[in-house]
Amino acid sequence: MTVVIINQQRKPIMNIKDSVVFITGANRGLGLQLAKAALAAGAKRVYGAARDPKSVTLPGVIPVQLDVTRHDDIAAVTREFRDVTILINNAGIVRTGGILADNALEQARAEMETNVIGPMLLSKGFAPTLQTNGGGAIVNILSVLAWYSQGPTNTYSMSKSAAWALTNGLRIELAAQGTLVLGAHMGYMETDMTAGYDMPKVKPEDVAAKIFEALAAGKEEVLADELTHQVKLGINADVPAYIAAAHAAA
Ligand SMILES: NC(=O)c1ccc[n+]([C@@H]2O[C@H](COP(=O)([O-])OP(=O)(O)OC[C@H]3O[C@@H](n4cnc5c(N)ncnc54)[C@H](OP(=O)(O)O)[C@@H]3O)[C@@H](O)[C@H]2O)c1
Numbered sequence: 732m733t734v735v736i737i738n739q740q741r742k743p744i745m746n747i748k749d750s751v752v753f754i755t756g757a758n759r760g761l762g763l764q765l766a767k768a769a770l771a772a773g774a775k776r777v778y779g780a781a782r783d784p785k786s787v788t789l790p791g792v793i794p795v796q797l798d799v800t801r802h803d804d805i806a807a808v809t810r811e812f813r814d815v816t817i818l819i820n821n822a823g824i825v826r827t828g829g830i831l832a833d834n835a836l837e838q839a840r841a842e843m844e845t846n847v848i849g850p851m852l853l854s855k856g857f858a859p860t861l862q863t864n865g866g867g868a869i870v871n872i873l874s875v876l877a878w879y880s881q882g883p884t885n886t887y888s889m890s891k892s893a894a895w896a897l898t899n900g901l902r903i904e905l906a907a908q909g910t911l912v913l914g915a916h917m918g919y920m921e922t923d924m925t926a927g928y929d930m931p932k933v934k935p936e937d938v939a940a941k942i943f944e945a946l947a948a949g950k951e952e953v954l955a956d957e958l959t960h961q962v963k964l965g966i967n968a969d970v971p972a973y974i975a976a977a978h979a980a981a
Pocket residue numbers: 755756757758759760761762781782783786797798799800820821822823824845872873874875917918919920921922923924925
């Protein structure tokens with residue numbers, strides 16, 4: 732069982748060594764690096780969930796079948812894995828085309844199902860288990876694009892803004908049971924998701940390390956790179972990034 736200590740800011744400090752971590756989309760990209768980071772931090776058990784459990788090959792990780800858009804799958808895993816103390820909602824998709832594209836409804840629905848509704852139902856389903864196990868934590872992998880839209884990925888930004896609101900709502904509703912809710916924002920990472928984009932990117936292993944550092948310190952938000960810091964700092968500017976992007980597009 733996870734030992735929860737209350738520090739002076741009254742934030743729970745996670746003991747990663749005693750933790751049982753459940754990661755969605757753990758077969759590749761950031762999810763794989765989060766699984767490695769969990770093992771490196773000494774997690775007692777790591778469940779690596781993926782649509783195809785055979786694609787979870789990291790030694791020490793227990794493969795679990797889970798498509799986060801399938802509500803039956805979510806019901807099954809939340810029923811079965813009663814030892815979980817840290818849920819990491821990492822699985823995500825991006826669709827391009829924008830809000831006015833012919834297929835925008837289909838694209839936006841797919842992003843909302845994967846990036847928002849899946850994490851919502853997993854958090855709801857695992858909440859009683861986290862409570863029974865001492866509080867634990869939920870980590871939601873968000874994005875700098877929760878605070879900034881840049882054109883082709885506008886429907887993705889819609890989903891990440893909603894996932895940010897989900898994170899903030901969960902933090903309120905789970906406060907009484909002592910569950911730490913950590914929102915992790917980052918810019919572009921070197922994963923398959925950004926394979927076609929030529930721009931500065933951070934390494935997913937560095938982002939994963941920062942997320943586990945933040946978890947261990949009981950933090951509720953982590954900004955994993957410089958771009959994300961800049962965008963968040965600029966939210967109070969006269970022309971924040973989310974408005975400047977429209978001026979640049981004019
Ligand atoms: N890459 C970036 O620049 C960036 C920046 C900010 C935030 N993020 C966020 O970081 C997270 C991880 O992304 P990534 O960069 O590692 O992307 P990635 O390399 O494309 O990996 C996406 C992961 O999500 C899984 N996934 C997608 N749909 C799923 C579903 N319905 N059920 C279960 N698993 C599903 C994929 O599994 P399959 O192998 O089965 O497809 C894969 O494991 C996402 O939430 C993403 O939005 C990424």
